Amino acid sequence: MSNHTTSSKGTALITGASTGIGAVYADRLAQRGYDLILVARNGKRLSELATSLAAKTGQKVEAFPADLTNKAELLKLEERLRTDTSITTLVNNAGFGGVATLLDSNVDDMENMIDLNITALLRLTSAVLPGLLERKRGAIINIASIVALNPELLNGVYSGTKAFVLNLTQSLHKEVGDKGVQLQAVLPGATASEFWNRAGIGGHQNLPSEIVMSSEEMVDASLVAFDHGELVTIPALPEIADWEKFNAARLALAPNLSHKHSAARYGVRG
Numbered sequence: 001m002s003n004h005t006t007s008s009k010g011t012a013l014i015t016g017a018s019t020g021i022g023a024v025y026a027d028r029l030a031q032r033g034y035d036l037i038l039v040a041r042n043g044k045r046l047s048e049l050a051t052s053l054a055a056k057t058g059q060k061v062e063a064f065p066a067d068l069t070n071k072a073e074l075l076k077l078e079e080r081l082r083t084d085t086s087i088t089t090l091v092n093n094a095g096f097g098g099v100a101t102l103l104d105s106n107v108d109d110m111e112n113m114i115d116l117n118i119t120a121l122l123r124l125t126s127a128v129l130p131g132l133l134e135r136k137r138g139a140i141i142n143i144a145s146i147v148a149l150n151p152e153l154l155n156g157v158y159s160g161t162k163a164f165v166l167n168l169t170q171s172l173h174k175e176v177g178d179k180g181v182q183l184q185a186v187l188p189g190a191t192a193s194e195f196w197n198r199a200g201i202g203g204h205q206n207l208p209s210e211i212v213m214s215s216e217e218m219v220d221a222s223l224v225a226f227d228h229g230e231l232v233t234i235p236a237l238p239e240i241a242d243w244e245k246f247n248a249a250r251l252a253l254a255p256n257l258s259h260k261h262s263a264a265r266y267g268v269r270g
Helices: 020-031 043-057 071-083 107-135 156-178 195-199 216-228 240-256
Strands: 013-015 033-042 063-064 087-091 139-143 181-185
Touching: 013 020, 013 071, 013 107, 020 033, 020 043, 020 087, 033 043, 043 063, 071 087, 071 107, 087 107, 107 139, 107 156, 107 181, 139 156, 139 216, 156 181, 181 216
Parallel strands: 013 033, 013 087, 033 063, 087 139, 139 181
Antiparallel strands: none
16 A cells, blocks of 8 residues: 655545535545545445546545445455555545434434444544544544534434534544644534435425535535634534534533532432
């Protein structure tokens, strides 16, 4: 395996890269001077995108077909992340969601969602992180969702997986954010992509147009936020102060979440 790098930006590995948000990240990062490793299940579509982006940008673009719910294929990608010293950025974008309630969902589908949205993301992050820390350089961009903050919206298992992504990103920022590794959690709202076909509503065209952002605008806004060093990015949120107040309220709970005795309001103190 070659560790060749044709640009000072190094290589960005993007999962779920064949369409939608992942494909836009691939285009934008290649234009910024990154070489690319593109990961998705559809090998034909992935190879076509890799060829197109290489011709368009002059960057080295590799297609890496893989089903991240397949343990053997996931382990192969983990090994690449551990050993390829050219990799400076991981974009964890692969995932799928649902809109049905738990009672109306197939539990095997929900388990598969957890495997992709949580387990694969966790393992890939764990694989790449030691090398980034050793080189004191790099970034991990995790694509979460606004449902991480709104569990009553869409499918509860899906919102739970995205809450995990947000929490992991915040925790890792505290753990390694001062060691040369930049973390970002991106929380898109409704985005024009193939996500909605798999989620079961037949496409974003069936959503109110005023709430659906294009994948291009979502990624472009998120990369501006990345350049500004934002840890949590909500592209549609008009006022960042609203997030800051929400997060401040969360942090203000911390000193009172664990005590020797239960709260007086329960009336059970000895």
